[in-house]
Amino acid sequence: MTESLQPSQPPTARFMAGLMIGVGLIAVGIMFFMLLRAVPVKVDYAAPDLDLVDLSGKDVSLDDYLGSVVLVNLWATWCPPCREEMPTLQTFYEKYKDDGFVLLAIDQEETREVVEPFINEFGLTFPVWLDIDYLAQREFKTMNLPSSYVIDREGRVRLMWIGGISKRNLEKYVPDLIKE
Structure with a gap:
């Protein structure tokens, strides 16, 4: 009796094909995630009560900025995307600061000695606050850095970036x- 042999792929070829499909799916997922996270989410909720200290050790409060449009940026010196966005944030701040726009950069869990250099x-001129205890992350309900929130003149969070x-x-x- 003669058996008909069907050509089959060697196990290595099947493994490589499966691996390539898996890598492709992961790459598409990462690209999709990157595109989504680059666009802000429109939200509408009251800005949290947030009291911290600035680089000089002075007590500061988010309430002090009612009447201004405030971009709150949560960041850290060790965070690569935080480093990448700082020149963009500085340029935007310089362009709009005379129009009632404020940028508050809130460093997460680092000391003044780490943050000042x-x-x-980066030649940053906007206010920088220190948040040793992650209070801002808890108040804004995020664990991601950088995370940014735009607060309107009435104290409502209107945009959120992760x-x-x-x-x-x-x-x-x-x-x-800013024009509203």
Whole structure:
């Protein structure tokens, strides 16, 4: 009796094909995630009560900025996307600071001695606050860095970003709030 042998793929070829499909799916997922996180989410809720200290050790409060449009940026010096977005944030701040726009950069769990060299390296001129105990992350209910929130003049959070902010998206979404 003669058996008909069907050509079959060697196990290595099947493994490699499956691996390539898996890698492709992961790559598509990462690209999809990156695209989603670059765009702000429109929200509408009251800004949290947030009292911290600035680089000089002075007590500061988010309530002090009612009447301004405030972009709160949660970040840390060790965070690569935080480093990448700082020049963009500085440029945007310089462009709109005379229009009632404030950028508050709230460093998470680092000391003044760690933060000041970073501020000097990037030539940052917007207010920087220290948050040794992650209070801002708890109040804004996030665990991600960077995370940013745009608060309107009445104290309502209107936009939320998880991940780095691009110049394109800042210019597309924030100026309309500044003009309100």
